[in-house]
Amino acid sequence: MSTWHEYLNEGNPVPLWPYPVNYGRENRLSTDVLIFGGGIAGSHAAIGARKAGARVLVVEKEATKWSGNGGAGVDHWLSACTNPCSKITPEEYTKRVLIDCGGYDCGPLRYISSRESWEALLDCESMGVKIRDTDEEFKGAAFRDEETGLLFAYDYENRCEIRVWGHNIKPSLYKGMRKLGVEILDRVMITAFLVEGEGASRRVCGAMGIHTRTGEFYIIEAKAVVLATGLPGRIWNFSTEYRSTFRDPNCTGEGVSAAWRAGAEFTRLEESFPDSGTLAYISYAVGNAHNTWHGCPIVDANGKEIPWVDRDDKELSSIEERFRPAQGQRFMLGDGLRVPPSYENQNKKLAPDLPDRIRSGEFVLPLYADLSRMPEKERRAIFGLMVGNEGRTRIPVYETLTKAGFDPDKDMLAVPVMDPSAYCHSNFWAGVGAPQWRMWGCGGVVVDWDLRTNLEGLYAAGGAVFGAGAHSGAAASGRFAGRRAADFASSAEEVPVDDEQIKREKKRVYAPLNPEGHPIGWKELNAGIGRVMQDYCGQFKSEGGLSEGLRLIGEIRESEAASVSAANPHELIHAVECLAMLDVCEAVIHASLARKASSDYLCFNRIDYPRMDPPEWRKLIALRKGKEGAEIRDLPFDYFLKDSNAPSLEENYLAHGGLSGKEAHK
Amino acid sequence: MNSPRMLPNPPTPNEPIQFASDICNGCNLCVNICRSDVLMPHPEKGKPPIVLYPDECWYCGTCVLECNRKGAIKLVHPMNQSVTVIWKRKATGENFRLGMKHPPAPNTRKPCS
Numbered sequence: 001m002s003t004w005h006e007y008l009n010e011g012n013p014v015p016l017w018p019y020p021v022n023y024g025r026e027n028r029l030s031t032d033v034l035i036f037g038g039g040i041a042g043s044h045a046a047i048g049a050r051k052a053g054a055r056v057l058v059v060e061k062e063a064t065k066w067s068g069n070g071g072a073g074v075d076h077w078l079s080a081c082t083n084p085c086s087k088i089t090p091e092e093y094t095k096r097v098l099i100d101c102g103g104y105d106c107g108p109l110r111y112i113s114s115r116e117s118w119e120a121l122l123d124c125e126s127m128g129v130k131i132r133d134t135d136e137e138f139k140g141a142a143f144r145d146e147e148t149g150l151l152f153a154y155d156y157e158n159r160c161e162i163r164v165w166g167h168n169i170k171p172s173l174y175k176g177m178r179k180l181g182v183e184i185l186d187r188v189m190i191t192a193f194l195v196e197g198e199g200a201s202r203r204v205c206g207a208m209g210i211h212t213r214t215g216e217f218y219i220i221e222a223k224a225v226v227l228a229t230g231l232p233g234r235i236w237n238f239s240t241e242y243r244s245t246f247r248d249p250n251c252t253g254e255g256v257s258a259a260w261r262a263g264a265e266f267t268r269l270e271e272s273f274p275d276s277g278t279l280a281y282i283s284y285a286v287g288n289a290h291n292t293w294h295g296c297p298i299v300d301a302n303g304k305e306i307p308w309v310d311r312d313d314k315e316l317s318s319i320e321e322r323f324r325p326a327q328g329q330r331f332m333l334g335d336g337l338r339v340p341p342s343y344e345n346q347n348k349k350l351a352p353d354l355p356d357r358i359r360s361g362e363f364v365l366p367l368y369a370d371l372s373r374m375p376e377k378e379r380r381a382i383f384g385l386m387v388g389n390e391g392r393t394r395i396p397v398y399e400t401l402t403k404a405g406f407d408p409d410k411d412m413l414a415v416p417v418m419d420p421s422a423y424c425h426s427n428f429w430a431g432v433g434a435p436q437w438r439m440w441g442c443g444g445v446v447v448d449w450d451l452r453t454n455l456e457g458l459y460a461a462g463g464a465v466f467g468a469g470a471h472s473g474a475a476a477s478g479r480f481a482g483r484r485a486a487d488f489a490s491s492a493e494e495v496p497v498d499d500e501q502i503k504r505e506k507k508r509v510y511a512p513l514n515p516e517g518h519p520i521g522w523k524e525l526n527a528g529i530g531r532v533m534q535d536y537c538g539q540f541k542s543e544g545g546l547s548e549g550l551r552l553i554g555e556i557r558e559s560e561a562a563s564v565s566a567a568n569p570h571e572l573i574h575a576v577e578c579l580a581m582l583d584v585c586e587a588v589i590h591a592s593l594a595r596k597a598s599s600d601y602l603c604f605n606r607i608d609y610p611r612m613d614p615p616e617w618r619k620l621i622a623l624r625k626g627k628e629g630a631e632i633r634d635l636p637f638d639y640f641l642k643d644s645n646a647p648s649l650e651e652n653y654l655a656h657g658g659l660s661g662k663e664a665h666k
Numbered sequence: 667m668n669s670p671r672m673l674p675n676p677p678t679p680n681e682p683i684q685f686a687s688d689i690c691n692g693c694n695l696c697v698n699i700c701r702s703d704v705l706m707p708h709p710e711k712g713k714p715p716i717v718l719y720p721d722e723c724w725y726c727g728t729c730v731l732e733c734n735r736k737g738a739i740k741l742v743h744p745m746n747q748s749v750t751v752i753w754k755r756k757a758t759g760e761n762f763r764l765g766m767k768h769p770p771a772p773n774t775r776k777p778c779s
Contacts, residue, residue: 388777
C-alpha cells in the first residue's frame with residue numbers, strides 16, 4: 001500500500017513537495033579539500049586528505065552512507081599485491097596490466113592501485129569491515145591462508161585477489177569519515193567548477209551545485225578539489241521502464257562535464273563497450289560462472305558438464321585447477337578489472353567454442369550453474385560469502401533467492417536461454433544487446449604522478465581517471481589523491497570568488513524552471529540524446545556519422561535542451577544531468593573523430609579506417625575543450641615515464657608522496 | 667473501492683520496493699539514504715513512505731539493509747527480470763522460479779557475515 005497510484009486512488013490529494021523549495025538561494029561554504037563525489041574513491045580521498053591534516057568537505061549527489069557504484073557492497077578486492085601472501089610485486093602486476101591493455105592504460109593509477117590497495121583494505125578493516133576468516137568458517141580451504149585468515153579468489157597460488165565480507169563497506173567508511181571530522185554534504189549535485197586564470201595557469205578553486213531536494217544553490221570555495229565521480233552512464237542507453245543497469249544510474253557525467261568545461265584534459269574517451277541494456281539479467285542472479293561466480297560448474301539440460309579449459313584450450317580435469325595457473329604460467333589476473341587478460345595472464349575459463357557446440361547439438365539448452373558439484377567450502381565461498389557481500393547482491397540476490405527457496409546445496413540455477421553466440425563468455429547475466437547499444441569505456445582525465453590533472457588544484461581518483469579499474473583501485477587511488485590534494489592545499493592561497501561565474505552558472509542550471517518554447521521532460525530528452533549516440537556513435541563509426549552526431553548534439557542544445565522543464569528539484573537535477581550529458585557526448589564524439597584507426601583494445605570500430613591498431617596509432621589521444629571544438633594532442637603510452645618523470649614506476653611513486661614500509665598504513 | 671479516477675498508467679516497474687504497513691513505522695530511514703530518491707515521506711506521520719519514482723530504482727537493496735525493522739521492506743525485482751530467475755531441484759527435477767505461486771520452503775541459511 002505504498003505506490004503513488006494507490007495513494008491517489010484512496011482519495012488523497014496530491015501532496016506538496018515534501019522538502020522546502022528555495023531555488024537559487026545561495027549557501028556559501030569553504031574548505032581546504034573538496035571531494036566531488038562521495039562514492040568509494042571519494043570516501044577514501046576524504047580520509048586520505050583528512051589524515052594529512054586538511055579540512056575536508058565531501059559533496060555527494062546521493063546519500064554518502066550507501067552511495068556510489070561500490071556503495072552497495074564488495075566481495076573481492078583486486079590488485080592487493082602488497083598483502084603478506086602475495087607472490088606478485090606491484091611492478092610486475094602493473095607492467096602486465098599495461099601490456100594487456102595494449103598500452104592504453106594509466107600507469108600512475110595502475111601502480112598506485114597495486115601498491116596501495118592492500119593498505120586501503122587495511123583502512124577498511126580498521127573501520128569495521130571484515131576481511132579475514134576470524135570465525136574459521138573456511139579453515140582448511142585451498143583459498144585460505146591459515147596464518148592471516150585471508151581468503152583469496154581466482155589464483156590461489158599467487159594470492160593478489162582477496163575475498164571480503166564487504167556488504168557494509170560504505171556505512172563503515174561513512175562512520176570512519178565522520179569520526180575523523182570529515183564534513184559531508186549529501187544531496188548536492190556539483191554542476192561546475194570555480195576557476196581562476198586562463199590556459200596553462202588555470203586553477204580550480206571550488207565548485208558550484210544544486211541541492212537535489214530543495215533546489216538551493218551551493219558555492220564552495222576550496223584550495224583543492226578531488227574529482228571522484230565515477231563513470232558516466234545513461235549516455236547511449238536509457239530506459240527507466242525496464243531498467244537493468246549494472247552501473248549506478250545516477251552517475252551521469254556531471255563530473256566529466258564540469259571538468260570538460262573547465263578545460264581539463266581527457267583521454268580514451270573514444271572507447272565504449274557493448275551494452276545489453278534492458279536485455280541484461282539481474283547481475284549474479286542467473287546461472288553464470290563469471291567474476292563472483294568464477295569456477296562454478298555449468299551443465300547442460302541433460303546434466304552434461306561444460307568443460308573448463310586453460311589458456312591453450314586444454315581441458316581441465318579437476319575443479320581445483322580452475323583456481324591455479326596453467327603449467328608455465330606466472331599468474332592469472334582474475335575478473336572484474338575491465339582488462340581483457342592476454343595469453344600470459346588468462347584465467348581458466350569455460351570452453352570458448354561453447355556457442356558452436358550448442359549449435360551442433362552437443363550441449364542442449366537451457367544450461368544450469370550447479371554449485372552443488374563443488375566442494376562445500378568453494379560453494380559457500382561463492383554463494384554465501386561473495387554473493388552474500390558483493391555490490392547489489394546481499395538483498396537483491398542472496399536474500400531474495402534464498403527466501404524464495406533457492407538452495408545452492410540442492411538446486412541448479414538456470415542460465416537464460418539466448419542466442420548461442422551469447423555463451424561465448426561465462427558472464428551470462430550480461431545478455432546480448434544491439435550494436436547501437438554502448439556503455440562508457442575507460443575514458444577519463446589524464447593525470448600525473450600526483451593524480452593531478454592539467455589544471456592546478458584539480459586531482460582525480462577512481463573511475464574519473466582514464467584506465468580500467470575496480471572497487472579496490474578506486475579506494476587506493478582515492479587514498480593517494482586525497483593526500484596529494486591535502487599537500488597542495490596546505491600551501492595554496494585562497495582565491496576570491498568570481499561572481500560572474502556564479503551568475504552564469506545559476507542562469508544555466510535554473511533554465512529548466514523557465515523553459516523556452518514548448519516544454520519537454522527530462523526523460524524524453526535523455527532518451528533523445530541517447531538515440532543520437534546510438535545512431536552516430538554506436539559500434540560502427542565513420543567520419544560522416546560522427547560529424548552528423550556532433551552537429552545534432554549542438555542542435556539539441558538550442559532546441560529540446562533549451563525547452564527541458566522541471567516541476568520540482570528532483571526533475572531539475574535530472575534536467576541538468578541531461579545538459580551535462582550533452583558535454584559528455586560532445587567530448588566522446590570529438591575523441592572518436594580524432595582516432596582515425598580502429599582498435600581492438602578500445603572496442604573502437606571506424607568503418608572508414610578498418611585497420612585494427614596500426615602501429616602509427618598506438619598512442620593515446622588527449623583532448624580538451626577548445627574555443628571552437630576540441631584541442632587535440634598525441635600522448636605517448638609511457639607519458640608518465642618521460643620528460644621530467646623518473647624512468648621507473650617506483651621512483652616516481654616515492655617521489656610523489658608514495659609510502660614505503662611502515663608509513664604505508666597509518 | 668473508491669470510484670475510478672483519471673490517472674495515467676502506473677509507471678513500470680510498478681513497485682520495486684514494497685512496505686509491510688504493519689511492520690513499517692514510517693521512520694523514513696530508507697527515505698534518507700535512497701540513492702535515487704525513489705521514496706518520499708508519507709504526508710501522514712508514521713505511515714510507510716510513498717514509492718514516488720519506482721522507475722528510478724537501481725535495485726541495490728540498501729533500503730532493506732538500512733531498515734531496522736525486519737520485514738518492513740521487501741525488494742521486488744520487476745517481472746521481466748523475475749521470470750528469468752529459474753532453478754531446478756536436482757533430487758526431484760522440480761522447476762521453481764522467483765515469483766511463482768507456490769514456492770518451495772525458504773532456505774534459512776544466512777549469508778557470511
